[in-house]
Amino acid sequence: MVFGCSQCNESFESKTELKDHIDSVHNSDGEPELNRGQESDEDEASEEDGSEENPWSDFNDGGSGSQSGGENPDIGAGERDGYLRTGVDGLDELFDDGIREENVTLIAGNPGSGKSIFSLQILDHAASNGEKCLYMSFEESPDALVSHMEDFGWDADEHIDNGNLVIETYDPFNVSRTVEALFRKQSGELEIDTKPLIFGDMDQEEDEFDRVVVDSLSAISAGFGADSKNYRLYIRELFNLFREIGVTAFVIAESQTIPDKITESGQAEFLADGVVLMYKQMSSRGIQIYKMRGSNFEEKIAPMTIEGGVGLNVRPDDKFFGSGNDSSGGMF
Numbered sequence: 001m002v003f004g005c006s007q008c009n010e011s012f013e014s015k016t017e018l019k020d021h022i023d024s025v026h027n028s029d030g031e032p033e034l035n036r037g038q039e040s041d042e043d044e045a046s047e048e049d050g051s052e053e054n055p056w057s058d059f060n061d062g063g064s065g066s067q068s069g070g071e072n073p074d075i076g077a078g079e080r081d082g083y084l085r086t087g088v089d090g091l092d093e094l095f096d097d098g099i100r101e102e103n104v105t106l107i108a109g110n111p112g113s114g115k116s117i118f119s120l121q122i123l124d125h126a127a128s129n130g131e132k133c134l135y136m137s138f139e140e141s142p143d144a145l146v147s148h149m150e151d152f153g154w155d156a157d158e159h160i161d162n163g164n165l166v167i168e169t170y171d172p173f174n175v176s177r178t179v180e181a182l183f184r185k186q187s188g189e190l191e192i193d194t195k196p197l198i199f200g201d202m203d204q205e206e207d208e209f210d211r212v213v214v215d216s217l218s219a220i221s222a223g224f225g226a227d228s229k230n231y232r233l234y235i236r237e238l239f240n241l242f243r244e245i246g247v248t249a250f251v252i253a254e255s256q257t258i259p260d261k262i263t264e265s266g267q268a269e270f271l272a273d274g275v276v277l278m279y280k281q282m283s284s285r286g287i288q289i290y291k292m293r294g295s296n297f298e299e300k301i302a303p304m305t306i307e308g309g310v311g312l313n314v315r316p317d318d319k320f321f322g323s324g325n326d327s328s329g330g331m332f
Helices: 015-026 041-048 115-128 142-151 156-161 172-185 195-199 217-224 228-245
Strands: 002-005 034-037 104-109 133-137 165-169 211-215 248-254 274-281 284-292 301-307 311-314
Touching (some): 115 248, 142 156, 172 195, 211 217, 217 248
Parallel strands (some): 133 165
Antiparallel strands (some): 284 301
16 A cells, blocks of 8 residues: 655655654644555455545554553544553643653652542543553552542443453552562562562453552551661562563652652652652642653643542643742653
């Protein structure tokens, strides 16, 4: 098949070559019309039965890595292959392309700032588009999390039934005891296999998941108590595991000291590819992309609300009152 540029009639052998040509030569913001020549019999048959292939489907699938799921107009709007959107109105507008796939992003904020709701909203958006999602809860029960999702009109039961959402609970004290025993057994080795701790009792394989949420580092830290060394080693191995299996992860942490220090140990923000900060000051809430490797973004603190039936609603063009507001962009 040959794909022709409608603006200069030059021909290309693939859609990718055509798109690169349009981006570099014509600087088109829209989806150009394609002149298609030398069509195969299969293409002619698809036109006859009314099921003509969308030639831009490869560029409009949202870059999410999903292997299933139907079309959604939210996916693919202004993002490139290899990047994904959160599905949060207003927040995605602060990115040029979105969050790079397989990044590990820390979501930090003070109590009541909306960290868990934000994370559930991310997974609802992903599961609705066919991605396989895992919510690792070290605090709340699956029933409580499902109830939270239902409060915002997100159909957790449907996601669970069709296999797009798994909610697993973990006892942080059992995790700490197991980690301590593993390090003792390995006689001072600084690496352990964390897969059995996370995926040992699941029906799914670890590489089946597209997105993972960890809720939260604060609960895990409480399980380790004064054993800060093993906690830091476990968090390092957890982040390494996510990168090894190629999943996009969002890790929640509670912070009382933003912007002086994000987490108590200062380790997670160093290990993470991205950091999103969430603020609650009196009756005001705000959200800020603090760092995101491989992504262009606005670093401003944007005001937001949490609304029933919606979730987070971010207003990127408004000013957040109650804190300094830097509107400069950044790339880390």
